[in-house]
Amino acid sequence: MAEKQTDDAFVEFERVQKSYDGETLVVKDLNLSVPRGEFLTMLGPSGSGKTTCLMMLAGFETATHGDIRLGGTSINNIPPHKRGIGMVFQNYALFPHMTIAENLSFPLEVRKIGKADREKKVKRALEMVEMGDFGGRRPAQLSGGQQQRVALARALVFEPELVLMDEPLGALDKQLREKMQFEITDLAHNLGITTVYVTHDQTEALTMSDRVAVFDDGRIQQIAPPDALYEEPENSFVAQFIGENNTMLGTIKEIKDSVALVELDGGAVIDAKPINVSDVGARTRVSIRPERVEVDKNRLQPGAHTIKAEVLEFIYMGDIFRTRLRVGDNDDFIVKTRNAPDQRRMQPGEQIEIGWLPEDCRALDA
Ligand SMILES: Nc1ncnc2c1ncn2[C@@H]1O[C@H](COP(=O)(O)OP(=O)(O)OP(=O)(O)O)[C@@H](O)[C@H]1O
Ligand SMILES: [Mg+2]
Secondary structure (H helix, E strand, C coil): CCCCCCCCEEEEEEEEEECCCCCCCCEEEEEEEEECCCEEEEECCCCCCHHHHHHHHHCCCCCCEEEEEECCEECCCCCHHHCCEEEEECCCCCCCCCCHHHHHHHHHHHCCCCHHHHHHHHHHHHHHCCCHHHCCCCHHHCCHHHHHHHHHHHHHCCCCCEEEEECCCCCCCHHHHHHHHHHHHHHHHHHCCEEEEEECCHHHHHHHCCEEEEEECCEEEEEECHHHHHHCCCCHHHHHHCCCCEEEEEEEEEEECCEEEEEECCCCEEEEEECCCCCCCCEEEEEECHHHCECCHHHCCCCCEEEEEEEEEEEECCCEEEEEEEECCEEEEEEEEECCCCCCCCCCCCEEEEEECHHHCEEEEC
């Protein structure tokens, strides 16, 4: 999806293409504009072109076509070290022969900052990531998570306007990862840093970002704030890549007043919201989130559409119940219900009727 260029764009990709071998494009006609101070995440499957985009922005790869601008100035001919960009990569290579403090001091020396100033900045950066007591150690004397925090401090120590991070938390355990997610976004927002962050972990993307760009096959499939991405996916790829989703195949029978009539392959005819389908007779994949399905007839909202279902499996998960149903020809239809005092546990074999609001059911490309 093309993103409109705005005046306050800080990072801009305009019609950028990249090919490594002169034949296949791994980045295809990419338009992106990131305003100052935004935390933008590139999310997508392996090989979709995320790192390539970051490398072009950093200056380690050149675009085959198109223009990349930073603060309105084309950076195609500016070498990496002159772009003023802080970077944290998955293999956060700290210099092993230097102490932590020397590691942090290095980018300042390169920028010809005086000794007294360097010491002050290094101290502050280490305190920021709660590593103030570790300046005298060498990287090998730190845990993985501590090294990761030092790498973060090193990327921020020269107060860059832009920080690029490529899967910086990939090597950490879940608990530390969650703590660092919070620390990184907090730091970025407090320091007013523009961040381009790469991950293939969708929870990480949703919880950390102002906006998420979903990549697939060298293109941005959708770029939106987390809630819009989750609730209003614009195509089947995004609907299935972000969060859990129930989908059913069918054929468009009619489109009228922003409502699509869909005949499901299982036989039922339902209403759905037409998103990226246009023609009568076209195949469509309708998509509905598990938590938007009501299984209690008495709680159906006015206007809800109902359909028959058979209970196949009941899974107790503590705070919620996950129930697997057969709906039409989909026998992997999931509903989630809260473990509330009045919530019934459904039994396999039960025939029930479920419902949802037509606007929660999106007719997407098949
Ligand atoms: N230096 C290179 N030379 C040739 N092809 C490359 C090079 N780097 C990446 N590619 C190819 O470009 C495509 C995009 O790779 P890229 O590293 O940008 O993907 P990614 O989205 O970062 O994936 P991952 O999530 O696995 O890190 C892939 O098909 C990859 O094989
Ligand atoms: Mg990558």
